[in-house]
Amino acid sequence: MSLFKPKYITFDCYGTLIYFEMAPAASALYEDRVPAARMRAFTDAFAAYRLDEVLGAWKPYEQVVDNAIxxxxxxxxxxxxxxxxxxxYDQVPGWGPHPDVPTGLAKVAKEFPLVGLTNASNVQIPHNIARMGAPFHAVYTAEQAQAYKPQMKAFEYLLDQLNCAPEDILHVSSSFRYDLMTAHDMGIRNKVWVNRGHEPANPFYGYTEIKDIGGLAAVVGL
Structure with a gap:
């Protein structure tokens, strides 16, 4: 993998690059209604319902969040x-990157075009990307693709827009369920798992593991 020079490095955004504060946002909103001892189970269920909501036909992300809660x-x-x-939902545009992201992205952006593939609306994600600290070649949204990850249609849209093949990209994500399992099924051989503790390791899907974005440069030989 260290010798692989992709045409593009593609990224999941929320959770991987952006500190995804859905659980803290829900916890703060429901602290007067959900006992502290049950809050973790409540926010875990909220995450599970958001995944379930994106598996069907596309709908606005605000509706995904509302239905899930x-x-x-x-x-x-x-x-x-x-x-x-x-x-x-209204809090999402104000969320910024994990601390390791700006420096890590800036280093690889000197050599490779960076591309986002995000389960976001068109008006939502630019506010987050502006805080990344590195230039992006393109950011493709679920709204544009009319499909959310983990659906293959979202990845097909990415490849069509970039006019490249699965073997031409390196895809980076902290999630197997949203990204890396589908990337595997799409024939994207070059994958990086950012282990942010969201999910357990799953070596079957074939990836290079890094603990944060600071480790990405070494993966591409920088």
């Missing part, structure tokens, strides 16, 4: 108040 509240017998989903 409504379903979580129903499951836990918690009061949902109108506007709760929007209150969480």
């Amino acid at each position: 409504r379903r979580t509240c129903k499951r836990f017998g918690v009061e949902y108040r109108e506007g709760d989903g929007k209150a969480i």
Whole structure:
């Protein structure tokens, strides 16, 4: 892998590059309704329902979040108040990168075009990307692809827009469920797993593991 020189380095954005604060946002909003002892289970369920919501036909991300939190509240017998989903969604554009991201990205951006593939709306992600500290060649959204990851259609859109083959890219993500499993199925051989503790290792899917974006330069021989 250290000798591989991709045409593009492609990235998952939320969670991998951007500190994804869905759990803290939900915890703060529901602290008066969910006991502290149950909050971790509540936010874990919220994450699971968000994944379930993106598996069907495309819909706006605000609706994904709202549907997921409504379903979580129903499951836990918690009061949902109108506007709760929007209150969480509206925080997303203000989220910034993990501390390791700006320096790590800037180093590889000197040699390789960086591309984002994100489960975001068109108006949402530019605010986050502006905080990355490195130039991006392109950022493709679920709204543009009309499909969310982990659906193959999202990756097909990425490859079509870049006019390249699966073997031409290096895909970087902290998530197997959203990215690396589908990348494997798409024939994307060159993959990097950023181990941010979101999910356990799964060597079957064939990747290079790094602990943060600072380790990416060594993967591409810089």
